[in-house]
Amino acid sequence: MRKTRSTDPNWTDVTPKADFLNRRQIMAGAGAMALGSIAGPALASIDAKPSAYSTDAAPNTLKEITSYNNFYEFGWDKSDPEKNAGQMVTDPWSIEIGGLVDKPGTYPLDDILKPVTLEQRIYRFRCVEAWSMVIPWIGFELSALLDRVGVQPSAKYVAFQTLYRPDQMPGQRQGGIDWPYVEGLRLDEAMNPLTILATGLYDEEMPNQNGAPIRLVVPWKYGFKSIKSIVKISLAEKEPPTTWKQLQPREYGFYANVNPEVDHPRWSQATERRVGAGLFAGREPTLMFNGYGDEVASLYRGMDLAKNY
Numbered sequence: 001m002r003k004t005r006s007t008d009p010n011w012t013d014v015t016p017k018a019d020f021l022n023r024r025q026i027m028a029g030a031g032a033m034a035l036g037s038i039a040g041p042a043l044a045s046i047d048a049k050p051s052a053y054s055t056d057a058a059p060n061t062l063k064e065i066t067s068y069n070n071f072y073e074f075g076w077d078k079s080d081p082e083k084n085a086g087q088m089v090t091d092p093w094s095i096e097i098g099g100l101v102d103k104p105g106t107y108p109l110d111d112i113l114k115p116v117t118l119e120q121r122i123y124r125f126r127c128v129e130a131w132s133m134v135i136p137w138i139g140f141e142l143s144a145l146l147d148r149v150g151v152q153p154s155a156k157y158v159a160f161q162t163l164y165r166p167d168q169m170p171g172q173r174q175g176g177i178d179w180p181y182v183e184g185l186r187l188d189e190a191m192n193p194l195t196i197l198a199t200g201l202y203d204e205e206m207p208n209q210n211g212a213p214i215r216l217v218v219p220w221k222y223g224f225k226s227i228k229s230i231v232k233i234s235l236a237e238k239e240p241p242t243t244w245k246q247l248q249p250r251e252y253g254f255y256a257n258v259n260p261e262v263d264h265p266r267w268s269q270a271t272e273r274r275v276g277a278g279l280f281a282g283r284e285p286t287l288m289f290n291g292y293g294d295e296v297a298s299l300y301r302g303m304d305l306a307k308n309y
């Protein structure tokens with residue numbers, strides 16, 4: 001199941017439309033034209049080939065990807081987000097970018113997306129609960145956005161925050177988690193080309209239950225690092241607080257790298273069940289860094305990954 005960087009994976013299987021256009025980009029482009037601006041790169045379409053970073057494993061179906069979710073703002077059950085996330089209003093949307101950056105501000109999503117070229121990346125997604133899926137994301141590298149806002153030399157970490165809107169998110173009206181959901185990456189992890197901000201999957205705009213309109217995807221880490229429905233990004237000198245580490249520091253660390261050798265205190269992390277694989281498919285061995293070791297192992301050279309879990 002290791003990705004092989006094949007140049008012709010199941011592209012036709014996963015992309016019925018060769019030139020996927022993000023609807024927001026189309027609207028931003030149309031708006032720009034209506035205002036009479038000079039033709040620019042507004043209508044960025046994705047490359048017709050999947051990224052070299054894609055796995056060649058067969059993707060899960062759209063139904064599997066959108067009906068088995070962790071999005072605790074909408075309930076604790078895997079089926080709750082599909083039922084409840086429709087209430088979340090995602091347009092208009094903006095992200096506040098601040099902290100140690102040259103150009104802090106509140107950026108409308110259209111402005112964030114206008115200059116980026118969206119790409120399809122087929123990434124394995126491995127949950128800490130020992131199940132996995134393969135998801136064809138549409139997105140762009142987080143580094144492209146960070147470069148645009150200008151990261152200052154003293155910044156060492158990136159903090160992310162999810163929308164806090166209890167009237168649309170029933171889970172936020174209950175206790176259990178100290179809302180809003182927050183996550184963080186070390187700056188070099190955030191700048192790694194595998195780390196993307198995703199705005200869609202298959203050829204759909206991001207479904208609400210998967211973190212519309214924009215969420216993080218960090219494929220070598222357990223799924224909880226991939227924070228959904230982001231409204232705030234902040235560059236900092238110190239390691240930022242993260243929701244699961246705050247809640248259960250013995251069970252969930254800041255790094256959360258997929259690691260078959262470090263067990264969760266209550267279960268093994270050595271194998272995984274592929275969602276949708278069928279009753280008799282058996283479990284698969286989990287790969288170090290979820291199979292992305294060539295790209296990211298060097299980030300952790302010299303670190304004890306049993307301590308820094």
Ligand code: MTE
Nearest residue numbers: 069070071072162181210223224226227228
């Ligand atoms: N982001 C927010 N805001 N709230 C959440 O509950 N759950 C995390 C992560 N991002 C979560 C979140 C967990 S535990 C997982 S496994 C993934 O989202 C699930 O992403 P998916 O539903 O797109 O598969």
